[in-house]
Amino acid sequence: MAEIEATTGTLALALPFLAAALAPILRRGLGHHAAWLLALAPAVAFAILWSTVPRVAEGEVLTFGYEWIPAFDARFSFRIDGLSSTFALLITGIGTLIVLYAGGYLKGHRDQGRFFSFILMFMGAMLGLVLADDLLTLFVYWELTSITSFLLIGFDHERERARRGAIQALVITGGGGLVLLAGVIAIREWTGLHSMTEVLAAGDALRDSPYYTAIFILVLGGAFTKSAQMPFHVWLPNAMEAPTPVSAYLHSATMVKAGVYLLMRMQPALGDTALWTTVLPAFGAVTLVVGALLAVRATDIKITLAYTTVASLGLLVMLIGVGSETALIAAVLYLIAHSLFKGGLFMVAGSVDHSAHTREIDQLGGLGRAMPLTFAAALLCALSMGGLTPFVGFLAKEEIYHALEYGDAYHIALLVAAILGNALMFAAAFIVALKPFVGKKPETIEHPHEGALTIWLGPLVLGVLSLLGALFYGTYHELFSSPMASATVGEPVEIEIGWIPHLNLAFALSMATVALGIVIYLASTGIRRATSGFLSALGWGPDHGFDQAMRGLLRFAFALTSRLQSGRLDYYMTATVIVIAAALLVPMAITGAVPAEPKFPDLRFYEWVVLALIIVGIVAVVIAKNRLTAIVSLGIQGFGVALMFMLLGAPDLSFTQFMVETLSVVILALVMTRLKLSPADHRPLRETLPDAALALAGGIGFGLFLLLITQRPFDPVLSDFFERYSYAIAHGRNIVNVILVDFRGVDTMGEIAVVMITGLAILALIRIRVGRGGKAQPDPTETTP
Amino acid sequence: MRTIIFRFTAPYLTSLMVLFSVFVLLRGHNEPGGGFIGGLIAASAFAIYGIACGVAPVRRALYFHPLAISACGLFFAVIAGLLSVFTGQGFMTGLWAFPAILGGDVGLSTPLLFDIGVYLVVVGSITSIALALEERESD
Numbered sequence: 037m038a039e040i041e042a043t044t045g046t047l048a049l050a051l052p053f054l055a056a057a058l059a060p061i062l063r064r065g066l067g068h069h070a071a072w073l074l075a076l077a078p079a080v081a082f083a084i085l086w087s088t089v090p091r092v093a094e095g096e097v098l099t100f101g102y103e104w105i106p107a108f109d110a111r112f113s114f115r116i117d118g119l120s121s122t123f124a125l126l127i128t129g130i131g132t133l134i135v136l137y138a139g140g141y142l143k144g145h146r147d148q149g150r151f152f153s154f155i156l157m158f159m160g161a162m163l164g165l166v167l168a169d170d171l172l173t174l175f176v177y178w179e180l181t182s183i184t185s186f187l188l189i190g191f192d193h194e195r196e197r198a199r200r201g202a203i204q205a206l207v208i209t210g211g212g213g214l215v216l217l218a219g220v221i222a223i224r225e226w227t228g229l230h231s232m233t234e235v236l237a238a239g240d241a242l243r244d245s246p247y248y249t250a251i252f253i254l255v256l257g258g259a260f261t262k263s264a265q266m267p268f269h270v271w272l273p274n275a276m277e278a279p280t281p282v283s284a285y286l287h288s289a290t291m292v293k294a295g296v297y298l299l300m301r302m303q304p305a306l307g308d309t310a311l312w313t314t315v316l317p318a319f320g321a322v323t324l325v326v327g328a329l330l331a332v333r334a335t336d337i338k339i340t341l342a343y344t345t346v347a348s349l350g351l352l353v354m355l356i357g358v359g360s361e362t363a364l365i366a367a368v369l370y371l372i373a374h375s376l377f378k379g380g381l382f383m384v385a386g387s388v389d390h391s392a393h394t395r396e397i398d399q400l401g402g403l404g405r406a407m408p409l410t411f412a413a414a415l416l417c418a419l420s421m422g423g424l425t426p427f428v429g430f431l432a433k434e435e436i437y438h439a440l441e442y443g444d445a446y447h448i449a450l451l452v453a454a455i456l457g458n459a460l461m462f463a464a465a466f467i468v469a470l471k472p473f474v475g476k477k478p479e480t481i482e483h484p485h486e487g488a489l490t491i492w493l494g495p496l497v498l499g500v501l502s503l504l505g506a507l508f509y510g511t512y513h514e515l516f517s518s519p520m521a522s523a524t525v526g527e528p529v530e531i532e533i534g535w536i537p538h539l540n541l542a543f544a545l546s547m548a549t550v551a552l553g554i555v556i557y558l559a560s561t562g563i564r565r566a567t568s569g570f571l572s573a574l575g576w577g578p579d580h581g582f583d584q585a586m587r588g589l590l591r592f593a594f595a596l597t598s599r600l601q602s603g604r605l606d607y608y609m610t611a612t613v614i615v616i617a618a619a620l621l622v623p624m625a626i627t628g629a630v631p632a633e634p635k636f637p638d639l640r641f642y643e644w645v646v647l648a649l650i651i652v653g654i655v656a657v658v659i660a661k662n663r664l665t666a667i668v669s670l671g672i673q674g675f676g677v678a679l680m681f682m683l684l685g686a687p688d689l690s691f692t693q694f695m696v697e698t699l700s701v702v703i704l705a706l707v708m709t710r711l712k713l714s715p716a717d718h719r720p721l722r723e724t725l726p727d728a729a730l731a732l733a734g735g736i737g738f739g740l741f742l743l744l745i746t747q748r749p750f751d752p753v754l755s756d757f758f759e760r761y762s763y764a765i766a767h768g769r770n771i772v773n774v775i776l777v778d779f780r781g782v783d784t785m786g787e788i789a790v791v792m793i794t795g796l797a798i799l800a801l802i803r804i805r806v807g808r809g810g811k812a813q814p815d816p817t818e819t820t821p
Numbered sequence: 822m823r824t825i826i827f828r829f830t831a832p833y834l835t836s837l838m839v840l841f842s843v844f845v846l847l848r849g850h851n852e853p854g855g856g857f858i859g860g861l862i863a864a865s866a867f868a869i870y871g872i873a874c875g876v877a878p879v880r881r882a883l884y885f886h887p888l889a890i891s892a893c894g895l896f897f898a899v900i901a902g903l904l905s906v907f908t909g910q911g912f913m914t915g916l917w918a919f920p921a922i923l924g925g926d927v928g929l930s931t932p933l934l935f936d937i938g939v940y941l942v943v944v945g946s947i948t949s950i951a952l953a954l955e956e957r958e959s960d
Contacts, residue, residue, distance in 0.1 A: 687853040688853045688854075688855070688858070691853055691854070691858050692857065692858050692861065695858060695861035695862060695865065696861065698865055699861060699864065699865050699868070699947060699951075702865065702868050702872075702951065703868075703950065703951060703954065706951065706954040706955060707954060710954055765915075766915055766932065767850070767915075767917055767928060767930065768850040768851060768932070769850070769851040769852070770849060770850055770851055770852060770853065770854070770855070772853075772855070773849045773850055773854070773855040773936070774850065774932075776855060776856075776857070776936075776939075777850075777855070777856070777932040777933075777935045777936045777939070778913075778915050778932045778935075781902065781913045781932070781935055782902070782912070782913055784898075784935075784939060785898050785899065785902060785913075785935075788894065788895060788898060788938065788939050788942040788943070789895060791891075791942055791943060791946050792888070792891045792892065792894075792895055792942050792945070792946050794946065795887075795888060795891055795945065795946030795947070795949050795950055796888060798949075798950050798953070799888065799949055799950065799953050802950075802953045802954065803953075
């Protein structure tokens with residue numbers, strides 16, 4: 037295992053974040069041309085990662101990292117192997133094109149700087165996610181992608197649909213992230229493995245663990261939500277509310293692949309069990325077929341692409357679930373191919389939208405003449421997506437059919453799903469890439485035009501790469517797909533498949549898929565109507581279910597809160613005193629640890645006087661007819677206690693007690709006058725008696741508890757320490773003060789923060805009650821939408 | 822409560838109490854006292870002033886919003902803790918200097934700065950509550 041120069045690796049990881057910090061300033065200075073400068077960040081990161089490709093291709097694993105929390109064995113560490121290297125190259129490479137594309141696409145947008153900032157932050161998070169070695173590092177980046185994705189989807193935050201899409205994505209992927217956190221902790225606690233390197237080196241440790249099922253479910257929870265498997269897929273189509281560069285980048289090429297990445301990464305350690313080979317293909321196949329059907333149904337070309345992404349993710353999960361070497365190779369080939377063509381097609385959809393001001397397929401047509409470069413890019417990407425030779429999509433599709441060409445029911449079922457899904461996606465590809473460009477131009481499109489260089493460059497580059505990858509398949513496999521497949525399978529793999537078709541079963545299946553795809557393309561209007569009819573007859577979907585779940589959650593929270601927080605002070609006080617009395621008395625009653633009868637000390641005359649003063653104060657509080665008298669009497673009792681402290685040799689305590697009592701009386705009196713209460717409080721005996729009993733119970737509990745503590749042998753370690761070192765180290769003779777500001781200064785810092793926050797809260801409370809004319813009840817109609 | 826005698830004496834009483842509170846704060850490291858007690862004394866001084874003469878004069882005299890004073894105190898406390906980090910020691914390590922001022926050794930230290938922070942937080946928060954309550958009394 038070789039050590040990569042940590043500074044270079046860290047630089048690659050930090051570059052997107054640095055660029056994100058600079059983005060708003062650069063955009064203010066340079067306008068949309070800032071994109072060229074900002075694109076340098078991912079480009080340089082790409083170059084750094086590219087320099088490691090030859091070593092990684094030979095099977096080397098590069099690691100680097102820093103200590104993070106040594107006490108918890110948490111490191112901030114990274115690992116570059118075949119799998120993460122290819123992912124990282126896709127992220128930074130496509131990222132460079134996306135930044136440029138966003139420069140043209142959002143030209144003149146007032147928040148373009150903020151957009152650059154968000155998307156570069158996301159890029160940094162995603163890069164960290166695929167390179168992370170330590171499991172906690174992985175989780176941190178995982179959550180960071182969820183949060184940045186939330187910001188990007190909700191970029192047009194003034195539109196309600198964008199906000200809803202953003203919240204939905206955050207709830208689903210963030211919730212999945214928490215499940216993954218539980219999985220990470222489970223792996224760390226139950227198997228003692230802390231990083232991917234350790235997990236992969238441990239062989240069967242996870243599979244043999246008695247907690248395998250739990251770990252499996254938790255990891256899947258994270259992967260399935262992020263990678264939009266049914267029924268968690270709903271957030272992905274709704275995320276199309278984001279500007280197109282976001283959809284092209286996050287929701288096709290990178291973020292949604294994070295779940296797939298995790299499954300590929302864990303495959304050698306978690307895969308190859310009955311659970312893995314059943315659950316993953318089942319979810320994957322359903323997601324593939326349903327996603328592809330919904331793709332053909334959609335009329336908005338961006339939504340179509342979103343659903344084909346859902347379907348593609350299903351296909352990938354299915355292949356990883358099958359888990360044979362060929363299946364994993366197919367998954368790797370398809371993943372790279374998909375990132376290239378789907379990223380390109382999304383950008384094409386954005387260009388079309390930009391030029392024709394609509395994305396509705398029925399209102400598009402005849403744009404090919406006005407936008408030749410975009411049309412060319414669209415065709416290149418669509419041919420790859422359709423799985424035609426010589427494109428990388430073809431290599432992937434041949435390998436998929438190779439992986440599934442076995443006669444048993446398991447493989448046949450998956451093969452049927454694959455053919456159906458691929459045929460539907462073939463049709464969807466050409467609906468998006470062909471229909472808008474050919475035929476007659478509708479009247480509604482006024483001035484179709486080719487976009488700027490930055491707009492057509494991205495999709496064209498990705499389309500051409502889809503072609504070159506297949507033509508020079510030797511280099512392509514050697515540098516990217518073979519190392520990636522080796523890391524996924526867990527042992528060295530050589531991929532040989534080329535673009536020249538061989539006459540075998542896989543090719544026949546491929547041809548059948550294309551034929552079926554053409555039929556679907558021609559019949560797409562009918563299919564669209566049929567599926568729409570079916571869905572509206574069904575009347576309920578996971579998207580609707582999400583809304584219901586959120587509404588239910590809010591209603592439950594409101595019901596629970598209004599039950600626990602009645603807003604009545606006497607209710608809170610009663611509950612608090614009951615809990616305190618029970619906590620003090622019940623253990624004593626159970627363990628029988630009752631204090632021995634205390635030896636009553638001989639008091640001096642003035643001590644008797646103070647004691648009498650305290651008792652008089654208390655009695656006066658209880659029998660007082662008038663509230664103000666009660667408050668003042670309480671103060672008398674407090675001053676008595678302060679005097680007692682003084683006599684017993686605790687001047688600091690006594691001093692503080694005096695001040696606290698004074699202020700309590702003043703503030704209580706002020707509150708009383710403000711609340712406009714009647715001066716006296718007459719309550720019937722049957723109400724006061726239970727309260728009195730409760731107060732007695734609490735008081736007796738405290739008394740016994742204090743006696744119990746003072747009767748224990750005194751441990752002088754701490755007081756000796758403070759006495760000896762108070763002046764020697766901290767230059768202070770007042771031990772109490774030295775403890776407060778020096779020895780235990782951090783505690784005090786926390787306490788004064790609490791004092792300040794309490795001050796803020798009380799001020800807010802007083803203001804609210806003024807504003808609402810003395811009524812501060814929460815309004816149920818406000819909290820539930 | 823606004824008798825002429827009270828109104829007349831309150832400003833003097835308040836100034837004396839504030840002066841005393843600063844004295845208590847500064848002697849705190851070696852004699853009974855400290856930031857918390859000092860802060861409470863100063864807060865009651867302002868409360869008395871407010872009861873006697875109304876809230877507006879107190880706010881004018883304080884110049885800053887009480888909670889801003891409180892926040893400033895918290896800031897001082899955190900700075901006092903952080904200073905030692907810049908010298909390469911742990912968070913909240915006490916730093917001391919004994920410059921000779923007017924012929925006597927004066928102990929200047931980060932714990933003193935911290936204690937001043939505590940003082941300001943307590944003064945600010947309690948005064949803010951007391952003034953808000955008094956204000957409502959007069960509206």
